[in-house]
Amino acid sequence: MASEQPFTGSKISLAHGGGGQLTDELISQCVLPRLGNSILSDLLDSAILPLLAAGEKPTLTIDSYVVQPLFFPGGDIGRLCVSGTVNDLAVCGARPLGIALSLILTEGLPKSTLEKVLDSTAATAKEAGVRIVTGDTKVVGHGQGDGIYITTAGIGATACYKLHPDLIEPGDAIIISGNIADHGMAVMLARQLPQVQSAIASDVAPLNQMIASLLQATAGVKFLRDPTRGGLAGVCADLASRTGRHITLEENLIPVDPRTRHVAEMLGADPLDVANEGKVLAVVRPGAVQAALAALQADPHGVNARVIGQVDATGEGVCELHSTLGGRRILLKAYGEQLPRIC
Amino acid sequence: MASEQPFTGSKISLAHGGGGQLTDELISQCVLPRLGNSILSDLLDSAILPLLAAGEKPTLTIDSYVVQPLFFPGGDIGRLCVSGTVNDLAVCGARPLGIALSLILTEGLPKSTLEKVLDSTAATAKEAGVRIVTGDTKVVGHGQGDGIYITTAGIGATACYKLHPDLIEPGDAIIISGNIADHGMAVMLARQLPQVQSAIASDVAPLNQMIASLLQATAGVKFLRDPTRGGLAGVCADLASRTGRHITLEENLIPVDPRTRHVAEMLGADPLDVANEGKVLAVVRPGAVQAALAALQADPHGVNARVIGQVDATGEGVCELHSTLGGRRILLKAYGEQLPRIC
Numbered sequence: 001m002a003s004e005q006p007f008t009g010s011k012i013s014l015a016h017g018g019g020g021q022l023t024d025e026l027i028s029q030c031v032l033p034r035l036g037n038s039i040l041s042d043l044l045d046s047a048i049l050p051l052l053a054a055g056e057k058p059t060l061t062i063d064s065y066v067v068q069p070l071f072f073p074g075g076d077i078g079r080l081c082v083s084g085t086v087n088d089l090a091v092c093g094a095r096p097l098g099i100a101l102s103l104i105l106t107e108g109l110p111k112s113t114l115e116k117v118l119d120s121t122a123a124t125a126k127e128a129g130v131r132i133v134t135g136d137t138k139v140v141g142h143g144q145g146d147g148i149y150i151t152t153a154g155i156g157a158t159a160c161y162k163l164h165p166d167l168i169e170p171g172d173a174i175i176i177s178g179n180i181a182d183h184g185m186a187v188m189l190a191r192q193l194p195q196v197q198s199a200i201a202s203d204v205a206p207l208n209q210m211i212a213s214l215l216q217a218t219a220g221v222k223f224l225r226d227p228t229r230g231g232l233a234g235v236c237a238d239l240a241s242r243t244g245r246h247i248t249l250e251e252n253l254i255p256v257d258p259r260t261r262h263v264a265e266m267l268g269a270d271p272l273d274v275a276n277e278g279k280v281l282a283v284v285r286p287g288a289v290q291a292a293l294a295a296l297q298a299d300p301h302g303v304n305a306r307v308i309g310q311v312d313a314t315g316e317g318v319c320e321l322h323s324t325l326g327g328r329r330i331l332l333k334a335y336g337e338q339l340p341r342i343c
Numbered sequence: 344m345a346s347e348q349p350f351t352g353s354k355i356s357l358a359h360g361g362g363g364q365l366t367d368e369l370i371s372q373c374v375l376p377r378l379g380n381s382i383l384s385d386l387l388d389s390a391i392l393p394l395l396a397a398g399e400k401p402t403l404t405i406d407s408y409v410v411q412p413l414f415f416p417g418g419d420i421g422r423l424c425v426s427g428t429v430n431d432l433a434v435c436g437a438r439p440l441g442i443a444l445s446l447i448l449t450e451g452l453p454k455s456t457l458e459k460v461l462d463s464t465a466a467t468a469k470e471a472g473v474r475i476v477t478g479d480t481k482v483v484g485h486g487q488g489d490g491i492y493i494t495t496a497g498i499g500a501t502a503c504y505k506l507h508p509d510l511i512e513p514g515d516a517i518i519i520s521g522n523i524a525d526h527g528m529a530v531m532l533a534r535q536l537p538q539v540q541s542a543i544a545s546d547v548a549p550l551n552q553m554i555a556s557l558l559q560a561t562a563g564v565k566f567l568r569d570p571t572r573g574g575l576a577g578v579c580a581d582l583a584s585r586t587g588r589h590i591t592l593e594e595n596l597i598p599v600d601p602r603t604r605h606v607a608e609m610l611g612a613d614p615l616d617v618a619n620e621g622k623v624l625a626v627v628r629p630g631a632v633q634a635a636l637a638a639l640q641a642d643p644h645g646v647n648a649r650v651i652g653q654v655d656a657t658g659e660g661v662c663e664l665h666s667t668l669g670g671r672r673i674l675l676k677a678y679g680e681q682l683p684r685i686c
Contacts, residue, residue, distance in 0.1 A: 015679025019572025022679050045431040045568065046404035048501050058401045060498045061389035062443035063479045092389040100405035102494050136406045140684065146487040151445050153496030155403045158391050225388065229362025336358025336365050341483065
């Protein structure tokens, strides 16, 4: 009686990462049907992309994703890796040209889990209008991984549009594109209290189209950043420190979904410190604020965009929060982290 | 009495991956002093690189490195990740422009181990003439990693030089740039029999300068690949299958260090299946063989380059080995792998 061939069964084995016939089988059966395109399917050692337009500079970003759980309300590690990479390119003013995707799988992972993640990766790439152009797969043993780690690198093309903290001046407005803290709270809740049913969901989304509209609407945008790990407080504290400027945020202007605020209180987290994966912070010159808000609010991911603070004339390099209750406090970047593996 | 602050001690903690002050400390104290340059040290979400030359196409590659042990005779994971990425660009005809480096560290890793790996990464990047331009760091818990996993993506620029298996024709020569199997055997020996003293060492090295010389010396190179996982047999079996050609290799022409052959026999491995990290296989039209060999042999990494076979007029898509003893056998790509985590 033929028993099921262990290597070609329903779980990932170490041999799937060996570069032999089983690796080929994994690529041809699981990966290419979902992510394949004319460049990826050529399976060369590198992806050669079309010529850039005149004046465009090649742009590169990389991030590893180790989020746990792999699937959470509003998204999963596949949607996260594509969105994060596309957003890191977009906030530097780059249009995404292609994504390189590398998997570190743990022996014993159900193939169906991998396929679900790759389906989501493909759908998110389609949503963002970008292709997976090259990749790699490695497998590690039990106790040396945690299901799926994904590292994505993005290549983009940056036109002459310059975005840099050095351009920031007193009077510039701080805009956030919508409610903060949804991603971190959704993941923390799913991990810490999986039995709790909640309506909050991660905001994870590719923002390249919204950011392209914003940059097309006005030349008054000076700096963009997606407030992921470290949250809004981390980005603003960094920005104040780096520019040497005083930044003031008005707590009552910062949009937080009441349900997310409730979960944050329950878990002992400050929404200002919590990771977002579908928001952008923009520093905009005063005359461009209306155009910037209009461009953001016209996009489904930016409907709740608003001004939350400004850059002041004084210059001691700190970010100050005017609290809803009338107090003032200096916003510091979190020391360590509230909970690991949020992205 | 102040006790040592646990987070800023000599080991990596989960909080070093949180995106807060401790992540900043790790970047500023461990990473930037070793890898810093004008682009990386700007710490933006993406690295914007200089304009490409006219006609150059942006080129992207990615690989994850999970080799165990982290340090082995002839190299370490830092030298490996830079070399592997540079070589994947070079075999596609691209000059490397920059490397993106993402770390997945395991809680408890000694900082000194990370520093040693980053020193080697920096030295290898310098040797290859390429910079680390952007990066990321994540930390996972005990039992969810294995010290250090590194994923590197490389961005390169490809001029009009075309290298592709579709160009291969009967009569083309198969060249290998030197002794095979040293990398895999050195790593396997270090892992399986760490008590054995041996003179064999990994060949891991960046080959971009040698490959650039080769492509400059002759326009007769049709295809290049670095025979890593899967070894020489894997590359040749793939090439035969993909082109539909018959490829013949002469075993007595394939260079293997006798000590490496001895270790392979001891560990039950076939050198043809074993990974290399500092070799290139070239398919070259007959009239260009002498120029190609001269260019390779002029480089320290190619002194032992030689012709090991050819593409035949028949066309059944297999690779045949003429053995030293006069036999013939079909070379198959290994099914799984002989030993995991070789790169």
